Amino acid sequence: MDKQYKKVLSFGEDLGEAQQNILIIGGGLCGSLLALRLGQRGYRVSVYEMRPDIRKVNMDSGRSINLALSDRGNKAIKLVGIEDKIKALCVPMTGRMLHDRDGNTTFSAYSGREHEYINSISRADFNALLVNEAEKHKNVSFYFNRKCLSVDFEKTTALFKDYDSNTEFVEDADVIIATDGAGSALRKSYFLGRKFLFSYSQDYLTHGYKELHIPPAENGGYKTNKNALHIWGRDHFMLIALPNLNGSFTVTLFLSYDEGEYNFNNLTTKDRVIAFFGTYFEDALEMMPNLVDDFFKNPTSPLGTIRCSPWHYKGNTLLMGDAAHAIVPFYGQGMNASLEDIVEFDKALDAHVGHWETVFKRYEALRRKDTDAIADLAIDNFHEMKGHVNNDIFREKRTIEMALEKNFPNEYSSKYSLVTFNEHVGYREAMLRGRAQDKAILNMLADGELDLKNNLKSILEQVQKATEAVLEDDRIAQNMKH
Amino acid sequence: MDKQYKKVLSFGEDLGEAQQNILIIGGGLCGSLLALRLGQRGYRVSVYEMRPDIRKVNMDSGRSINLALSDRGNKAIKLVGIEDKIKALCVPMTGRMLHDRDGNTTFSAYSGREHEYINSISRADFNALLVNEAEKHKNVSFYFNRKCLSVDFEKTTALFKDYDSNTEFVEDADVIIATDGAGSALRKSYFLGRKFLFSYSQDYLTHGYKELHIPPAENGGYKTNKNALHIWGRDHFMLIALPNLNGSFTVTLFLSYDEGEYNFNNLTTKDRVIAFFGTYFEDALEMMPNLVDDFFKNPTSPLGTIRCSPWHYKGNTLLMGDAAHAIVPFYGQGMNASLEDIVEFDKALDAHVGHWETVFKRYEALRRKDTDAIADLAIDNFHEMKGHVNNDIFREKRTIEMALEKNFPNEYSSKYSLVTFNEHVGYREAMLRGRAQDKAILNMLADGELDLKNNLKSILEQVQKATEAVLEDDRIAQNMKH
Numbered sequence: 031m032d033k034q035y036k037k038v039l040s041f042g043e044d045l046g047e048a049q050q051n052i053l054i055i056g057g058g059l060c061g062s063l064l065a066l067r068l069g070q071r072g073y074r075v076s077v078y079e080m081r082p083d084i085r086k087v088n089m090d091s092g093r094s095i096n097l098a099l100s101d102r103g104n105k106a107i108k109l110v111g112i113e114d115k116i117k118a119l120c121v122p123m124t125g126r127m128l129h130d131r132d133g134n135t136t137f138s139a140y141s142g143r144e145h146e147y148i149n150s151i152s153r154a155d156f157n158a159l160l161v162n163e164a165e166k167h168k169n170v171s172f173y174f175n176r177k178c179l180s181v182d183f184e185k186t187t188a189l190f191k192d193y194d195s196n197t198e199f200v201e202d203a204d205v206i207i208a209t210d211g212a213g214s215a216l217r218k219s220y221f222l223g224r225k226f227l228f229s230y231s232q233d234y235l236t237h238g239y240k241e242l243h244i245p246p247a248e249n250g251g252y253k254t255n256k257n258a259l260h261i262w263g264r265d266h267f268m269l270i271a272l273p274n275l276n277g278s279f280t281v282t283l284f285l286s287y288d289e290g291e292y293n294f295n296n297l298t299t300k301d302r303v304i305a306f307f308g309t310y311f312e313d314a315l316e317m318m319p320n321l322v323d324d325f326f327k328n329p330t331s332p333l334g335t336i337r338c339s340p341w342h343y344k345g346n347t348l349l350m351g352d353a354a355h356a357i358v359p360f361y362g363q364g365m366n367a368s369l370e371d372i373v374e375f376d377k378a379l380d381a382h383v384g385h386w387e388t389v390f391k392r393y394e395a396l397r398r399k400d401t402d403a404i405a406d407l408a409i410d411n412f413h414e415m416k417g418h419v420n421n422d423i424f425r426e427k428r429t430i431e432m433a434l435e436k437n438f439p440n441e442y443s444s445k446y447s448l449v450t451f452n453e454h455v456g457y458r459e460a461m462l463r464g465r466a467q468d469k470a471i472l473n474m475l476a477d478g479e480l481d482l483k484n485n486l487k488s489i490l491e492q493v494q495k496a497t498e499a500v501l502e503d504d505r506i507a508q509n510m511k512h
Numbered sequence: 513m514d515k516q517y518k519k520v521l522s523f524g525e526d527l528g529e530a531q532q533n534i535l536i537i538g539g540g541l542c543g544s545l546l547a548l549r550l551g552q553r554g555y556r557v558s559v560y561e562m563r564p565d566i567r568k569v570n571m572d573s574g575r576s577i578n579l580a581l582s583d584r585g586n587k588a589i590k591l592v593g594i595e596d597k598i599k600a601l602c603v604p605m606t607g608r609m610l611h612d613r614d615g616n617t618t619f620s621a622y623s624g625r626e627h628e629y630i631n632s633i634s635r636a637d638f639n640a641l642l643v644n645e646a647e648k649h650k651n652v653s654f655y656f657n658r659k660c661l662s663v664d665f666e667k668t669t670a671l672f673k674d675y676d677s678n679t680e681f682v683e684d685a686d687v688i689i690a691t692d693g694a695g696s697a698l699r700k701s702y703f704l705g706r707k708f709l710f711s712y713s714q715d716y717l718t719h720g721y722k723e724l725h726i727p728p729a730e731n732g733g734y735k736t737n738k739n740a741l742h743i744w745g746r747d748h749f750m751l752i753a754l755p756n757l758n759g760s761f762t763v764t765l766f767l768s769y770d771e772g773e774y775n776f777n778n779l780t781t782k783d784r785v786i787a788f789f790g791t792y793f794e795d796a797l798e799m800m801p802n803l804v805d806d807f808f809k810n811p812t813s814p815l816g817t818i819r820c821s822p823w824h825y826k827g828n829t830l831l832m833g834d835a836a837h838a839i840v841p842f843y844g845q846g847m848n849a850s851l852e853d854i855v856e857f858d859k860a861l862d863a864h865v866g867h868w869e870t871v872f873k874r875y876e877a878l879r880r881k882d883t884d885a886i887a888d889l890a891i892d893n894f895h896e897m898k899g900h901v902n903n904d905i906f907r908e909k910r911t912i913e914m915a916l917e918k919n920f921p922n923e924y925s926s927k928y929s930l931v932t933f934n935e936h937v938g939y940r941e942a943m944l945r946g947r948a949q950d951k952a953i954l955n956m957l958a959d960g961e962l963d964l965k966n967n968l969k970s971i972l973e974q975v976q977k978a979t980e981a982v983l984e985d986d987r988i989a990q991n992m993k994h
Contacts, residue, residue: 227769227814231713287709332709469989476988500985506958507951 049074053188053203055178056080056210059153060351060368062160062172064209066110067372069167071379077170078190078201080177080210085158095241096272096280097156098123098259098362099149101453106369109376112163119156120149121273127258133313137258138428141444142435146451148259148362150272178215181206183223183343188215205386206347209368212336214353220343228338235333235358235412237267238294239284242324244317246277253317254279259362261415262311266290268416269311281318282359284333284412294330333358335405341394345386348393350375355401360411361449363404367457371397400457407449407461427471430482430489437486442493462501470496531556535670535685537660538562538692541635542833542850544642544654546691548592549854551649553861559652560672560683562659562692567640577723578754578762579638580605580741580844582630583935588851591858594645601638602631603755609740615795619740620910623926624917628933630741630844632754660697663688665705665825670697687868688829691850694818696835702825710820717815717840717894719749720776721766724806726799728759735799736761741844743897744793748772750898751793763800764841766815766894776812815840817887823876827868830875832857837883842893843931845886849939853879882939889931889943909953912964912971919968924975944983952978 052068054061057079065077099120107116124147125139140147164170175193182188187202208216220228247253252273254260260271260279267286271279286293292306300322307315315321336356342348351368358364378393414424434442445464448455455463471493474480480489532555536543539561547559581602589598606629607621622629646652657675664670669684690698702710729735734755736742742753742761749768753761768775774788782804789797797803818838823831833850840846860875896906916924925934927946934942953975956962962971 227716227816229713229715231711231715231819233711233713234709334709334711337713465989469985472988473985503951503955503982506954507947 050204051076051202053078053201053206055181055188055206055208055216056214056351056353057157057161057172057174058209058211058351059157059160059365060371061209062157062164063106063110063369063372064207064350064375065170065172066160066164066167067376069164069170070110072169075164075167075170076201076203077164077172078176078178078188079172079174080193081174083161083172083174084154085161095154096150096152096274097365098272099151099156100362100366100450101146102363102450103366103369105453106372109373110163112159115159115163116151116156119151119159119275121151121275122147122149122257123259123273124257125259127255127260129260129262129311129313131264131310131312135255137255139432141447141451142432142437143439143447143451146447147257148450150259150274152274178208178210181208181216181219181347183216183219183347184225186346205345208347208349208353209351211352212334212356214349216347217336217338217349217353220338220349226340226343228340230338231336233335235409236289237284237286237412238330238332239282239359240294240325240330241328242269242281242283242318243320244271244279244281244314245319250277252277252279260314262314263416264310265416267292267310269314270415271314279317281314284416287330297325300326335409337402337405339394339398341398342387342390345388345390348390355398355405357401357405357408358412359408360415361404361408363408363449363457367401367404370453371401403456403458403461404449407445407457407464423472423475426475426482427468430471430480430493433486434490434493438490442490462504463497466500466504467493467497470500532686533558533684535560535683535688537663537670537688537690537696537698538833538835539639539643539654539656540691540693540833541639541642541847542853543691544639544646545588545592545851545854546689546832546857547652547654548642548646548649549858551646551652552592554651557646557649557652558683558685559646559654560658560660560670561654561656562675563656565643565654565656566636567643577636578632578634578756579847580630580754581633581638582844582848582932583628584845584932585848585851587935588854591855592645594641597641597645598633598638601633601641601757603633603757604629604631604739605741605755606739607741609737609742611742611744611793611795613746613792613794617737619737621914623929623933624914624919625921625929625933628929629739630932632741632756634756660690660692663690663698663701663829665698665701665829666707668828687827690829690831690835691833693834694816694838696831698829699818699820699831699835702820702831708822708825710822712820713818715817717891718771719766719768719894720812720814721764721841722776722807722812723810724751724763724765724800725802726753726761726763726796727801732759734759734761744796745898746792747898749774749792751796752897753796761799763796766898769812779807782808817891819884819887821876821880823880824869824872827870827872830872837880837887839883839887839890840894841890842897843886843890845890845931845939849883849886852935853883885938885940885943886931889927889939889946905954905957908957908964909950912953912962912975915968916972916975920972924972944986945979948979948982948986949975952982 050073052073052075054065054075054077057077061077065075068075104113107113125137128136128138161172165172177191177193179189179191186206187200188206189198189200191198208214210216221230244253256273262269268284269281271281273279288295297303297306303322303325307321334356335358338354341354350371352364355367357367374397375393378389382388382392431444435444435447443452445468448460448464449457452460474492474496480492534550534555534557536547536557536559539559543559547557550557586595589595607619610618610620643654647654659673659675661671661673668688669682670688671680671682673680690696703712726735738755744751750766751763753763755761770777779785779788785804785807789803816838817840820836823836832853834846837849839849856879857875860871864870864874913926917926917929927950930937930942930946931939956974956978962974
């Protein structure tokens with residue numbers, strides 16, 4: 031029993047909260063980390079997961095099988111004290127490797143600060159570890175193959191289907207927290223229940239995605255640079271690849287369903303798939319011996335953003351993670367945002383333990399502005415990754431920002447760094463400051479006002495001053511509006 | 513038979529479209545105007561409306577009973593050639609009459625150009641006239657008390673409940689167009705059908721609204737200025753009043769459901785309602801002898817924004833008006849946007865008649881960016897009307913803009929004028945230019961850069977230059993993003 035666990039257990043007991051029953055719907059990354067944390071705090075926690083136990087089955091389902099873990103996710107990992115165990119599962123990615131159509135590559139670091147990088151991690155390994163850690167607490171139980179059908183949020187009960195026995199059953203709890211992802215059963219019950227004003231949106235991109243695969247080299251090593259997130263940006267579509275521990279890469283194709291010469295709807299034959307990859311991703315094609323099989327075996331999935339409010343009903347039920355705010359994957363922040371939810375929820379619990387409605391209200395009041403911001407940023411980044419990573423003015427901006435980060439590590443962070451590596455800054459603040467910086471730098475570059483031959487210190491001051499001016503102009507215009 | 517009608521009838525016949533059956537769900541303002549227009553074009557049109565015939569019943573239901581008709585709505589009225597008949601139903605409102613807490617009033621014109629004003633019109637009278645005009649065409653039929661339950665958009669059939677016979681029946685058509693408002697049955701069928709990726713959002717404000725009433729004076733005249741939209745803005749809530757032809761005003765209270773000292777949830781007694789109005793709206797209270805009865809008789813309704821896409825399914829079905837894009841009422845544009853839909857749809861029909869899928873696609877491609885923009889503008893205006901109409905810097909901006917519009921009628925239009933009186937400019941363009949102008953003027957005022965003692969011509973040039981700079985900065989930053 032580690033120190034942190036002891037501390038919070040006694041904390042929970044002091045307040046008489048420990049004997050409350052918390053039902054968590056969904057045992058994915060967010061749900062199992064939440065179970066671990068609430069277990070540490072001494073609650074009696076039951077987690078119901080619709081899928082089989084990830085530790086016992088092969089999850090090679092074409093679903094996103096690796097993810098980019100960065101500082102916000104890591105903040106949550108530190109909270110529960112398992113940082114070292116997670117680190118062993120990670121492949122560091124220190125930057126983007128851009129592949130052009132001729133097979134030339136350009137490496138672009140994620141940060142000018144060397145200790146700032148993101149990590150490729152297997153969803154299955156990560157999830158299994160979290161479930162194992164949570165189950166070490168005897169007050170935490172997992173039940174697999176139990177799909178939630180609906181939630182009665184007035185009575186704080188949930189209806190499940192047991193896939194093993196093919197029967198339905200109802201579970202009662204003091205509090206129900208749904209971490210059941212973009213298709214959340216609780217959220218659906220809020221929407222269909224019409225018992226209160228529920229704001230809700232689902233927004234789909236015109237692009238879908240498909241998982242593909244680069245196997246390890248014959249010697250077991252990596253076929254291309256291991257410590258990078260590879261990007262083949264082609265303006266209207268793109269391919270990316272993330273390294274796995276075993277020498278392979280997980281590849282994802284992002285492509286329109288029905289627009290352009292090649293799209294998911296018309297890539298229906300082996301020849302067309304090979305022609306498409308041969309034309310646009312030749313160096314990738316050479317590394318993908320199973321492309322055609324993978325292409326037709328793996329599903330094409332939509333890319334959507336989900337927002338809603340309120341996240342809670344009274345002190346009875348709460349949505350967390352993707353169930354409350356699913357986003358598109360282009361900032362590598364979907365999982366990180368869901369894990370950071372646990373940190374924010376834990377703070378609200380510290381402040382208001384014993385009053386669930388206050389905890390839920392406070393959590394949403396502080397958190398939603400940030401998850402709304404990362405949803406917008408993720409959509410922006412889709413356009414940036416497809417196109418502008420290959421664009422001159424973007425590269426010039428990137429060069430300046432890398433130099434500023436390297437030489438003024440405590441004074442400058444790019445938008446990407448603010449979002450990814452400044453886990454003490456909320457997403458919304460990162461978005462506002464990051465966008466203002468981008469706007470200031472791009473306008474100065476376009477107007478020829480940034481002389482790159484000047485010394486860096488004066489460039490830093492110029493950028494800071496122009497950024498403040500952009501923020502101030504917006505503030506004056508916004509104050510008018512609200 | 514007027515000239516325009518003849519022209520389009522023969523046009524329809526020439527193209528062999530005239531014998532197609534079009535089913536319109538919903539006979540409100542949008543549906544009945546659409547029926548009239550399609551009737552003029554020679555289609556066989558059936559309109560099914562869930563309410564009773566508005567010409568035969570008293571519609572004193574607490575629902576919004578008057579509306580502000582302005583140039584975009586009027587553009588649609590002109591298209592069908594009934595401008596003069598509508599004019600007889602209108603009470604012109606040339607500006608806002610602001611009422612402060614002490615009962616002082618300030619008049620603020622909507623435009624510096626005298627011929628630009630908005631019109632208060634009774635929903636029931638307007639709707640009845642449109643139904644009458646549509647029914648003059650023997651190829652147009654209305655069926656009342658028929659509620660649409662769902663639409664099979666693959667088969668192009670709709671299921672209705674007949675309230676008269678209490679039976680259900682299915683109607684078949686070549687094309688189904690749903691103009692059945694914010695609760696659209698077709699939109700619900702799109703959402704629940706899950707046959708295609710349907711982006712959808714419903715967003716509620718924390719405020720609701722309630723209709724109230726100022727009766728005519730004893731001599732039959734108006735108790736306060738007839739030719740104004742009256743506003744009692746109180747930062748966190750507000751009251752507005754629009755004149756009716758008979759000397760009365762329709763009053764609307766916009767108030768939070770559960771925040772602040774007074775809110776809809778806690779205004780539960782006669783005494784509290786009178787205390788609330790006595791404290792904040794004393795001069796209005798004096799004009800409202802039936803306040804308490806009206807307050808407890810009339811419903812409290814939510815304020816929501818609905819967006820979705822796609823609006824159509826193949827060439828079979830289409831959403832129009834509030835069914836596709838319901839907005840909050842604060843720009844006075846909800847009805848105008850729905851009527852303008854008919855003009856835009858008519859253009860798409862001119863260009864692609866005979867190919868419904870192309871007509872629908874083209875219509876949505878051109879129209880949705882504009883209805884998205886007016887949705888945003890309407891929410892912004894809520895904050896402006898509650899608070900900033902009483903704010904010094906806002907008044908200063910308004911004064912400058914009135915002077916510019918008056919002296920440079922062809923060179924300057926405020927955001928409000930662009931949205932309301934420039935019906936040839938799309939909502940999106942009006943929003944972008946109007947916001948840039950606001951930002952430019954407010955920042956110059958805040959920085960003391962606008963000397964009001966300068967001659968107006970130089971102020972105009974300063975504003976135009978600063979506006980272009982704002983637009984250009986945004987363009988450079990946006991190009992990066994998309």
